[in-house]
Amino acid sequence: MTSPLAMLVYENLLPGSQLMNRLQDLGYRVQSLAGPETLVSQARDTRPFVVIIDMESQKTDLCGAIQALKSNPDTQHIPVLALVRDDRSDQWQAARSAGANLVAGHEAILPQLAQLLDQILAVD
DSSP states (O other), X not given: OOOOEEEXXXXXXXXXXXXXXXXXXXXXXXEEESSGGGHHHHHHHHOOXXXXXXXXXXXXXXXXXXXXXXXXXXXXXXXXXXXXOTTOHHHHHHHHHHTOSEEEEHHHHHHHHHHHHHHHHOOO
């Protein structure tokens, strides 16, 4: 059986690579995207279990990428975990409004990643 795929969108190398390593430690295959431009097409083609988006971007509209993912019938079911800085309440609300299933602070992500993934992947 193939391990589950997590799609990771990030611009900043250090936190992105740390998150990628942690996901691999948890048994996930990881596909990383340096930007959200191909998010919907890649998600449609590879069918990840979860998409994790680091909302720290100066160049791209990550909320628009989440909205596009959630509005596409082929990808709307994929859970999205958005990562934001704790001091950016505007990002927290914007990510939720765009359709992120769960929003977490950067400080919590590495130590609590397994629990956050369990929460976002729980079937109602």
